[in-house]
Amino acid sequence: METNTIVSSGLDLQASFIDALQGLGLSSSTARLIWLPLPMLTVLVAAVVGVLVNVWLERKISAAVQQRIGPEYAGPLGVLQPMADGLKLVFKEDIIPARADGLLFTLGPVLVLVPVILSWLVVPFGQNLLISNVGIGIFLWISLSSIQPIGLLMSGYASNNKYSLLGGLRAAAQSISYEIPLALAVLAIVMMSNSLSTVDIVAQQNTAGILSWNIWRQPVGFVIFWICALAECERLPFDLPEAEEELVAGYQTEYSGMKFALFYLGSYINLVLSALLVSVLYLGGWGFPVPVEWLAGLLGQSVDAPLVQVITGSLGIVMTVLKAYLLVFFAILLRWTVPRVRIDQLLDLGWKFLLPIALVNLLVTAALKLAFPVAFGG
Numbered sequence: 380m381e382t383n384t385i386v387s388s389g390l391d392l393q394a395s396f397i398d399a400l401q402g403l404g405l406s407s408s409t410a411r412l413i414w415l416p417l418p419m420l421t422v423l424v425a426a427v428v429g430v431l432v433n434v435w436l437e438r439k440i441s442a443a444v445q446q447r448i449g450p451e452y453a454g455p456l457g458v459l460q461p462m463a464d465g466l467k468l469v470f471k472e473d474i475i476p477a478r479a480d481g482l483l484f485t486l487g488p489v490l491v492l493v494p495v496i497l498s499w500l501v502v503p504f505g506q507n508l509l510i511s512n513v514g515i516g517i518f519l520w521i522s523l524s525s526i527q528p529i530g531l532l533m534s535g536y537a538s539n540n541k542y543s544l545l546g547g548l549r550a551a552a553q554s555i556s557y558e559i560p561l562a563l564a565v566l567a568i569v570m571m572s573n574s575l576s577t578v579d580i581v582a583q584q585n586t587a588g589i590l591s592w593n594i595w596r597q598p599v600g601f602v603i604f605w606i607c608a609l610a611e612c613e614r615l616p617f618d619l620p621e622a623e624e625e626l627v628a629g630y631q632t633e634y635s636g637m638k639f640a641l642f643y644l645g646s647y648i649n650l651v652l653s654a655l656l657v658s659v660l661y662l663g664g665w666g667f668p669v670p671v672e673w674l675a676g677l678l679g680q681s682v683d684a685p686l687v688q689v690i691t692g693s694l695g696i697v698m699t700v701l702k703a704y705l706l707v708f709f710a711i712l713l714r715w716t717v718p719r720v721r722i723d724q725l726l727d728l729g730w731k732f733l734l735p736i737a738l739v740n741l742l743v744t745a746a747l748k749l750a751f752p753v754a755f756g757g
Contacts (some may be wrong), residue, residue: 492529546629556729581664665695
């Protein structure tokens with residue numbers, strides 16, 4: 380019992396950092412003040428690096444699907460191509476249309492990006508490897524993601540362009556349509572885990588290795604969540620708010636330079652975030668098949684030894700990221716496999732198909748929880 384308590388406590392970087400600074404003679408409050416910006420800066424850097432990797436993967440995977448080479452010359456295998464794109468957008472002229480609403484035009488991209496970055500606060504990479512273990516972590520993400528369509532609608536309206544306005548309206552309709560089944564799929568997970576905390580949800584999945592992952596108990600919820608996440612990220616086949624054939628480029632038609640880049644930055648950060656949350660909710664998060672006790676025995680160390688804690692913490696981060704990027708790979712592959720749907724098909728799928736199935740899935744989960752409390756978290 381004592382071993383399980385030690386293992387569940389995991390690697391606590393904050394406590395270790397503060398203890399180290401106090402050892403140097405700093406007070407507890409000063410040490411905490413120094414620690415405060417570090418996780419936020421780490422999340423921001425991780426999100427931007429994730430975007431750069433995503434852009435490179437998008438080009439390489441799409442090139443492989445179409446039997447092309449893809450980026451080759453900007454760095455080895457074209458790995459510097461995303462940085463070149465970013466620098467180009469930073470230095471391009473920022474143009475605001477003469478009859479546009481300047482304030483709303485500028486606030487739109489900010490409202491799209493900021494909630495997505497804030498959502499990273501609740502993503503756990505280990506028992507203590509997250510910025511904020513709030514009790515309602517998963518619903519905090521859902522509430523933050525609902526702010527994004529306001530920014531898209533604001534951008535379309537402020538551009539004084541009818542195509543942009545249509546794109547913004549589509550984005551709002553799409554987000555509302557798919558947020559409800561997504562929330563119901565999450566509610567089924569919360570019901571089984573008896574907690575809204577992302578850390579508790581992952582901990583509940585690591586009781587019996589890979590067999591205790593929620594994907595086996597919630598296969599329908601997994602499919603619903605992933606479809607809704609792709610729709611929220613406006614990935615093909617759900618990129619109707621910016622469908623080139625109908626809306627030129629949708630809500631971002633009048634944007635240029637860095638404001639234009641913020642839309643894509645928000646979209647790619649949201650894709651990585653959604654993949655990470657699928658990993659956390661359905662694929663065991665930081666859990667990995669090899670037991671910690673076996674690893675400690677192999678190294679000849681006790682379970683609570685610093686070396687074992689560092690290795691398990693590192694493996695947890697690697698496992699979470701690997702699971703997430705496997706889903707990102709499938710999302711990119713889907714872009715070149717499935718044709719774009721029409722707007723009426725998109726709304727029909729959300730309201731007439733996914734919503735009823737999500738409701739039935741929730742009711743079935745509640746029944747199974749009462750009938751089989753050991754397997755379904757009674």
